[in-house]
Amino acid sequence: MQAAATMPAAAPSRRAEIFDGLKATLPFIVGAAPFGVIFGALATAQGLSFPETMSLSLFVFSGSAQFVAISLLAAGAGPWIIWLATFILNLRHTLYAATLVGYVRHLSLPWRLVLSAGLTDETFAAMEDRYRRLGVKENSHWAFLSSVLGMHLNWNCWTAIGVLVGQQIDGLAGSGLEFAVVATFIGMVVQRLRTPGSQVAAAVAGILAALLAALPYKLGLTIATLAAMWIAVLVDRRLARKSALRQTS
Amino acid sequence: MSVGIVIAGMAVINLVLRCPIFFGADRIRIPRLIERALVHAPVAVLTAIIVPFALHLDQAPDGSQWLNPDLFATGAAILASLVTRNLMATIAVGLGVALLLRYLAVF
Numbered sequence: 001m002q003a004a005a006t007m008p009a010a011a012p013s014r015r016a017e018i019f020d021g022l023k024a025t026l027p028f029i030v031g032a033a034p035f036g037v038i039f040g041a042l043a044t045a046q047g048l049s050f051p052e053t054m055s056l057s058l059f060v061f062s063g064s065a066q067f068v069a070i071s072l073l074a075a076g077a078g079p080w081i082i083w084l085a086t087f088i089l090n091l092r093h094t095l096y097a098a099t100l101v102g103y104v105r106h107l108s109l110p111w112r113l114v115l116s117a118g119l120t121d122e123t124f125a126a127m128e129d130r131y132r133r134l135g136v137k138e139n140s141h142w143a144f145l146s147s148v149l150g151m152h153l154n155w156n157c158w159t160a161i162g163v164l165v166g167q168q169i170d171g172l173a174g175s176g177l178e179f180a181v182v183a184t185f186i187g188m189v190v191q192r193l194r195t196p197g198s199q200v201a202a203a204v205a206g207i208l209a210a211l212l213a214a215l216p217y218k219l220g221l222t223i224a225t226l227a228a229m230w231i232a233v234l235v236d237r238r239l240a241r242k243s244a245l246r247q248t249s
Numbered sequence: 250m251s252v253g254i255v256i257a258g259m260a261v262i263n264l265v266l267r268c269p270i271f272f273g274a275d276r277i278r279i280p281r282l283i284e285r286a287l288v289h290a291p292v293a294v295l296t297a298i299i300v301p302f303a304l305h306l307d308q309a310p311d312g313s314q315w316l317n318p319d320l321f322a323t324g325a326a327i328l329a330s331l332v333t334r335n336l337m338a339t340i341a342v343g344l345g346v347a348l349l350l351r352y353l354a355v356f
Contacts, residue, residue: 027340052252059260069259079255086259090266092294097270098279099287105274116271117264121298128291176347179319182302183326183343185295190330190339192292201289202296209297213306221297228293229286236285 011138021143022150024130028122029154031181035063036155040162042067046074050163057159061152062120064218065089085217092222096124103131107141115141118148122181129188196239201232299323318350 012020022029036057043053048070056066065086072082096119104112127144134140193199205228212220270277279287301307303323305314326343333339350356 027336048252052256055253055256056259060256060263062263065259065263069255073252073255079258082255083258083262086262087266090263093263093266094270095287095290095294097267098283099290101270101274101277101279104271107274109272112271112274113268116268119267121294125291125295176318176322176344176351179322179347180340180344182299182319182323183340183347184336185299186323186326186343187330187336187339189292189295189299190327191334191336198289198292201293205293205296206300209300210304210306210312213301213304214310220301221294224297225290225293228297229289232289232293233282233286 014139014142017137017139017142018146021126021130021146024126024143025122025147025150027180027184028126029150031178031184032063032122032151032155033158034175034177036158037162037165039063039066039070040159040164041166042162043070043159044163044166046070048073053163054156054159057156060086061118061155062086062090062093063155068217088217088219088222092121092225093119093124095225096121096128099128100124100131103127103136104141104144106136111141111145115144115148118152120151123147123151125185125188195236197232197236200235201228204228204231317356318347321350322347 039057040053043056043066044050048056056069060066060069068085068089069082072085097116100119104115107115123144126147130143131140189202193202205224208224208227209220212223214220215223303320304312305317305319306312308314322343325346326339329342330336330339
């Protein structure tokens with residue numbers, strides 16, 4: 001976050017940033033395809049109309065919340081249950097915004113609103129990684145925008161295809177293609193495990209997420225994340241105090 | 250209540266979760282302690298997504314499907330990342346193992 005507001009003279013062009021943002025998001029775009037098709041087909045199978053299914057992908061634009069919503073709708077759950085599930089499920093998006101806010105502070109309000117509205121797991125992972133490595137350049141937000149629009153367009157195209165092909169998708173679930181998303185996450189995490197704090201964060205998050213996986217609405221994901229961040233801060237503090245002691249003695 | 254209202258509510262909730270911090274970006278100053286915790290947010294949240302996926306806990310929360318192609322693909326991707334330090338190589342190896350083990354129907 002401290003890396004923000006460094007603007008070297010020769011920043012990449014707008015076009016180069018748009019291309020690079022798409023490149024950074026490409027594995028997620030590939031990995032989201034089977035999910036989009038499955039969502040479109042499943043929503044149709046559960047009785048949602050084409051406009052209803054598409055407006056979920058267009059305006060909610062959140063894979064996990066959309067899947068939970070259609071299963072709750074099918075189960076006859078009331079709107080408040082579905083809204084509560086959406087809220088709990090996507091609490092982590094607030095965390096994403098807080099992590100990235102230092103990189104977008106200089107942008108105009110419309111820019112900030114558009115970028116934040118498209119803040120999915122995938123775009124967060126790709127952009128956080130990019131900003132941390134490259135810092136903020138003059139046209140960095142164009143990469144962010146191309147990541148958001150690329151994911152959005154891709155998700156909606158595959159949703160529509162899912163609605164159209166309907167039930168002929170046996171075997172797409174679990175085809176293995178969805179591993180592209182997880183593989184990208186793995187690459188990003190492994191390269192960040194250089195400090196004891198981040199190693200502890202990964203260990204705590206992984207163990208707790210596994211132990212709490214049975215909780216509804218991915219509540220385990222949120223709890224595991226927050227607990228891991230908190231414990232990692234304690235580790236960081238302890239190490240900082242130790243090294244301070246060593247310096248004074 | 251119609252499905253349309255449910256969807257509109259979900260869209261609003263998502264905006265409420267995603268937008269306010271960027272909206273107030275020029276005024277909001279994040280406290281030091283939270284800023285320090287946020288440094289660990291990517292590793293924490295991504296690991297919390299990876300591990301249940303690798304153990305197929307979404308499909309089987311009791312852990313009965315922990316031995317599956319994605320667990321081995323995860324291991325292969327971690328190794329590839331440690332060895333090559335390259336994201337594309339990590340994705341290629343992980344995805345390759347995930348697809349290959351399914352093709353061979355090992356599990």
